[in-house]
Structures are given as structure tokens and as C-alpha cells.
Amino acid sequence: xxxxxxxxxxxxxxxxxxxxxxxxxxxxxxxxxxxxxxxxxxxxxxxxxxxxxxxxxxxxxxxxxxxxxxxxxxxxxxxxxxxxxxxxxxxxxxxxxxxxxxxxxxxxxxxxxxxxxxxxxxxxxxxxxxxxxxxxxxxxxxxxxxxxxxxxxxxxxxxxxxxxxxxxxxxxxxxxxxxxxxxxxxxxxxxxxxxxxxxxxxxxxxxxxxxxxxxxxxxxxxxxxxxxxxxxxxxxxxxxxxxxxxxxxxxxxxxxxxxxxxxxxxxxxxxxxxxxxxxxxxxxxxxxxxxxxxxxxxxxxxxxxxxxxxxxxxxxxxxxxxxxxx
Amino acid sequence: xxxxxxxxxxxxxxxxxxxxxxxxxxxxxxxxxxxxxxxxxxxxxxxxxxxxxxxxxxxxxxxxxxxxxxxxxxxxxxxxxxxxxxxxxxxxxxxxxxxxxxxxxxxxxxxxxxxxxxxxxxxxxxxxxxxxxxxxxxxxxxxxxxxxxxxxxxxxxxxxxxxxxxxxxxxxxxxxxxxxxxxxxxxxxxxxxxxxxxxxxxxxxxxxxxxxxxxxxxxxxxxxxxxxxxxxxxxxxxxxxxxxx
Ligand SMILES: Nc1ncnc2c1ncn2[C@@H]1O[C@H](COP(=O)(O)OP(=O)(O)O)[C@@H](O)[C@H]1O
Ligand SMILES: [Mg+2]
Numbered sequence: 389x390x391x392x393x394x395x396x397x398x399x400x401x402x403x404x405x406x407x408x409x410x411x412x413x414x415x416x417x418x419x420x421x422x423x424x425x426x427x428x429x430x431x432x433x434x435x436x437x438x439x440x441x442x443x444x445x446x447x448x449x450x451x452x453x454x455x456x457x458x459x460x461x462x463x464x465x466x467x468x469x470x471x472x473x474x475x476x477x478x479x480x481x482x483x484x485x486x487x488x489x490x491x492x493x494x495x496x497x498x499x500x501x502x503x504x505x506x507x508x509x510x511x512x513x514x515x516x517x518x519x520x521x522x523x524x525x526x527x528x529x530x531x532x533x534x535x536x537x538x539x540x541x542x543x544x545x546x547x548x549x550x551x552x553x554x555x556x557x558x559x560x561x562x563x564x565x566x567x568x569x570x571x572x573x574x575x576x577x578x579x580x581x582x583x584x585x586x587x588x589x590x591x592x593x594x595x596x597x598x599x600x601x602x603x604x605x606x607x608x609x610x611x612x613x614x615x616x617x618x619x620x621x622x623x624x625x626x627x628x629x630x631x632x633x634x635x636x637x638x639x640x641x642x643x644x645x646x647x648x649x650x651x652x653x654x655x656x657x658x659x660x661x662x663x664x665x666x667x668x669x670x671x672x673x674x675x676x677x678x679x680x681x682x683x684x685x686x687x688x689x690x691x692x693x694x695x696x697x698x699x700x701x702x703x704x705x706x707x708x709x710x711x712x713x714x
Numbered sequence: 715x716x717x718x719x720x721x722x723x724x725x726x727x728x729x730x731x732x733x734x735x736x737x738x739x740x741x742x743x744x745x746x747x748x749x750x751x752x753x754x755x756x757x758x759x760x761x762x763x764x765x766x767x768x769x770x771x772x773x774x775x776x777x778x779x780x781x782x783x784x785x786x787x788x789x790x791x792x793x794x795x796x797x798x799x800x801x802x803x804x805x806x807x808x809x810x811x812x813x814x815x816x817x818x819x820x821x822x823x824x825x826x827x828x829x830x831x832x833x834x835x836x837x838x839x840x841x842x843x844x845x846x847x848x849x850x851x852x853x854x855x856x857x858x859x860x861x862x863x864x865x866x867x868x869x870x871x872x873x874x875x876x877x878x879x880x881x882x883x884x885x886x887x888x889x890x891x892x893x894x895x896x897x898x899x900x901x902x903x904x905x906x907x908x909x910x911x912x913x914x915x916x917x918x919x920x921x922x923x924x925x926x927x928x929x930x931x932x933x934x935x936x937x938x939x940x941x942x943x944x945x946x947x948x949x950x951x952x953x954x955x956x957x958x959x
Contacts, residue, residue: 572823576803
């Protein structure tokens with residue numbers, strides 16, 4: 389039973405993820421799966437600082453934008469494959485995170501949240517007025533791939549497996565963090581910062597580490613997005629709605645849990661894509677309504693997210709089973 | 715002196731919760747800090763641990779000026795504490811709570827778990843190791859705070875009213891635990907307002923009243939000082955006792 393729990397279920401889930409685009413193989417379904425994975429990467433990255441460290445960043449799109457613009461600016465100005473700009477985007481992300489985090493992470497969480505929104509909006513305005521970054525028009529990737537390194541494909545399938553690998557890497561890193569001293573310290577700091585510090589946990593240093601790691605991984609998600617779509621402008625790369633989406637996906641699935649963000653993305657991305665398809669342009673408005681509803685339901689009923697709810701239901705079922713057996 | 719506050723003053727606005735107090739603990743000693751509610755014991759205590767920075771004065775540990783050092787750095791030097799109102803990590807198991815302390819001396823999760831397990835054994839919390847901290851009562855929580863602090867392998871342990879709210883039996887058990895900790899070579903500062911606890915445990919006692927040190931000596935010495943009786947029982951009772959004597 390223990391062996392089953394430990395290896396069988398993860399193996400089944402891995403198989404489902406690997407087989408998904410081969411079984412559901414229309415372009416729409418493959419693209420849907422790919423977008424789910426992309427947002428799962430971003431939401432998992434957010435989860436490191438927003439979930440594990442309990443510091444709610446509402447401006448995470450700024451890191452997404454760094455990755456996206458890093459990739460396409462490298463292509464536009466240096467003629468290199470977009471992927472070569474990924475390290476640049478990660479470096480810019482980490483620099484911005486350091487500038488935002490150092491003064492605000494030692495204060496109460498509200499200052500941090502507000503500072504992240506302010507910085508994201510500021511960066512969006514600056515980018516929208518910078519010719520070098522395409523200003524309001526945006527930047528494009530290669531229209532025809534020059535080599536496979538451009539990672540420009542017409543099918544979603546290659547992106548699906550690329551993103552799956554990146555997601556696996558992100559989750560493996562998160563899992564390692566969760567079980568290391570850093571993970572323990574972050575849980576303690578979230579519970580009682582004062583007590584954690586009295587035991588030697590340097591609270592602001594660990595929150596900072598989580599923020600930097602989260603920023604770097606979010607930039608990776610941004611680069612992936614830009615490489616796949618081949619186009620970025622201030623709205624699609626730095627718009628506040630992306631921050632909100634990422635945050636809500638993580639919250640819906642369960643913040644501070646390994647698979648919560650993936651679950652959240654797997655629910656919300658299809659919901660949004662299908663509503664966009666069915667209602668056309670009006671779908672965007674409906675998306676806002678859905679997100680608003682999710683926020684309200686989460687706030688009212690289940691601050692722990694769906695995975696916690698599932699765990700609770702399972703515990704209750706097990707309790708009932710035990711009682712019946714007794 | 716191993717840990718010492720010199721001329722410490724803490725002002726909250728115009729009000730001085732601690733007013734020019736100089737108190738230190740020698741290595742290997744059990745120092746008791748007593749005084750009526752609101753005397754400034756916890757405030758002074760928080761200056762020693764780094765939770766508060768004194769408005770004036772300085773704090774020294776093993777010859778080093780630590781006045782501006784944050785609590786986490788003082789923990790690394792070997793200063794550990796408990797809180798008057800327990801601050802256990804409610805969402806974690808007892809074992810995980812203690813592991814947070816153990817992680818100060820090892821970065822390795824398995825090793826931290828092992829060391830935490832040994833400490834839990836030592837303080838008698840082994841049956842609850844995997845229970846959540848939330849499920850413990852007040853005595854359990856206070857014990858857990860002590861375990862967590864011990865896991866940091868401190869040189870000096872400061873306990874803020876670790877016995878308050880316990881039944882007489884629990885107080886006796888807690889006294890035995892504190893004695894064992896002292897015998898293992900850890901210097902202790904214990905804040906209590908229960909006189910009996912201080913009398914049985916402390917070698918030297920400092921009495922606080924209205925932010926100032928009003929007496930300092932062995933338990934027998936300080937409990938016979940008129941000023942101390944007055945601070946505890948009020949002026950009329952003190953006068954009545956003097957008349958009776
Ligand atoms: N943060 C604070 N702000 C204002 N007054 C405080 C604060 N902390 C403590 N005090 C006041 O300082 C005095 C001393 O408090 P405390 O050190 O907790 O006393 P004790 O531990 O001896 O009972 C009390 O009058 C208390 O109300
Ligand atoms: Mg007190």
C-alpha cells in the first residue's frame with residue numbers, strides 16, 4: 389500500500405501528462421494543454437514566494453515580462469535565437485526582485501504586496517515608452533525558423549513537451565526546497581516570524597531567497613511564452629491581469645502545496661480558453677467575472693485551496709470507513 | 715558576566731517601561747528575575763534576546779556588544795528563549811517545531827530530525843512527537859518552547875514565565891526539567907512572578923519594580939527586604955508586617 393502510494397500514483401499522473409497531447413490531439417486541445425503547462429510553471433514559481441514564504445506578490449508579471457522581453461529583444465537586436473535571451477531575462481528579474489525585496493520584505497506583507505504592483509505598473513509604462521523594447525507596438529520573434537534553435541514550430545506539440553520538462557524542473561526544485569532547511573524555515577516564518585527569528589531563522593534573508601528564486605523561475609515562464617507566441621507587447625507581457633491570473637491559479641489549487649498551482653492552472657486555463665472561444669471578444673469580460681467569483685469563493689470558503697479541500701474530504705471518508713470497520 | 719544589560723532604558727513614548735536597569739547573569743548561574751505585573755521584566759528580557767532595542771544602554775554577551783544584533787544572530791551566538799505567551803508553530807508537528815531549532819546547528823534535514831528527536835525525548839514530549847502543536851495544551855506548549863530552544867544548543871536560556879498557568883503538579887515537573895537543563899551546563903535566566911518557583915530554582919534574584927531594580931541577592935535576602943514586600947503586597951500590608959515584626 390505504501391509502495392503503491394509512493395510510486396504508482398505519481399507514475400500514473402506522469403503517464404497522463406505525457407500522453408495527453410497524443411490522445412487529445414486536435415490543435416486546439418494540444419494548445420490548451422501547452423497553455424496549462426505554461427501557466428502551471430508561472431503559478432508554481434509564484435507559489436515559492438506567495439505560498440511557501442507567504443509574501444503575496446501582486447506584480448509577478450514584471451518577471452514574466454523580463455523573461456519575455458529578454459528573449460525577443462535578444463532576437464531583435466542581436467539576431468540570436470530567442471532562447472539565448474533567457475539568462476538576460478532571468479538576470480533582469482533577479483535584479484528587480486532585489487531592488488523591490490530589500491526594503492519591503494522586512495516590513496509587514498502589505499507593503500510588499502503594494503510595492504510589487506507599483507513596480508510592475510511602472511515597468512509597464514517605461515517599456516511602453518521605450519523604442520528599444522518596441523514601445524507600444526511590441527517585439528516579434530523569427531517569422532520563419534532559421535534553425536531548430538529558434539524553437540519556432542507551427543504545432544504546439546514540441547512546446548508541450550518543452551514546457552512539461554520545465555515544469556518538472558520547477559517542481560523538482562520546489563520539492564527540494566520544501567524538504568530542506570529553507571522550506572522548514574519558511575513554514576516557521578509564515579507561522580510566527582518572531583519565534584522563528586528567536587530560533588536563528590534569518591526571516592528577511594529567507595524571504596528574499598524565496599523571492600529571488602521565484603522571480604528567476606517566473607522569467608523562465610515568460611521566455612517560454614514569448615518563444616512560443618513569437619510576439620510580446622506591454623499588454624501581453626506586462627499587463628496586470630497576468631499577475632492576477634497567476635496568483636488565482638495558485639490560490640485555487642492551494643498555495644504552499646507542490647501540485648496546487650498545476651491543479652489551479654488545469655482548471656482555469658481551459659475555462660478561460662473555452663469561454664474566449666464560445667463568446668469571442670466578450671470572453672475577456674467573462675474571464676474577469678470568473679476570476680472575481682473564484683476570489684470570492686476562496687475568501688469565503690476555502691483559503692487553503694482545492695488540494696486542502698480534497699485532503700479534508702479524504703480524511704473524512706477514511707474516518708467514516710474506519711468507523712464502519714470498527 | 716555571560717549576558718548583561720547595562721543601564722538599559724526602554725521608553726514607550728514618555729513612559730519608561732525599563733528605567734536604567736543593569737542586570738547580568740554569570741556563566742553557569744541560575745538568575746531569577748521577579749517583580750509585580752508590569753514591572754518591566756519582559757521588556758528587559760526582550761532587550762537581552764534582541765526582540766527590542768533599548769532606547770538607551772547596551773547589551774553584552776561573552777564580552778561582545780550585541781545591542782544592535784537582531785534576534786537570529788543572537789540565537790547563533792547561543793542565546794535562546796521562550797515566550798510569555800507561547801508562540802509555537804501551530805501548523806506544524808511537535809517534531810517539526812523542534813527541528814526549526816535544530817536547523818540552527820545543521821543544514822541537513824535528516825540530522826536536524828535526529829537531533830530534534832533526542833531533545834523531544836529529553837523533555838518528555840516523545841509521545842506527542844507527531845501530534846500537531848495546535849493539539850497541545852498550555853503546559854505542553856510551554857514545554858515545546860523549551861524543547862525548541864534547547865535544540866539550538868544554547869549557552870544561556872531565558873524563560874519568560876514558563877510556569878505561569880500550570881497546576882502545582884505541572885509546576886513541579888517543570889521545575890525538575892529546568893533543574894536538569896541547568897545541570898547539563900546551560901546558564902539560565904528565569905522570569906517569574908510566582909515567588910515559590912524562584913525560591914526553589916534561582917541562586918540569585920533581581921527584583922524589578924516600575925522599571926527599576928529594587929533588590930538583588932539570594933532568594934532569602936530579597937524576600938525579607940521591606941521594599942520587595944511593599945512592591946508585592948502594597949504599602950499598607952508592608953507597614954502592617956513591620957508593625958507585627
Ligand atoms: N509595546 C509596548 N508599548 C507600550 N507599552 C508597553 C509595551 N510593552 C510593554 N509595555 C508596558 O511596559 C510595562 C512593562 O511591561 P512588561 O515588561 O511586559 O512587564 P512584566 O513582564 O514585568 O509584567 C507595562 O506597563 C506595559 O504595559
Ligand atoms: Mg512579562
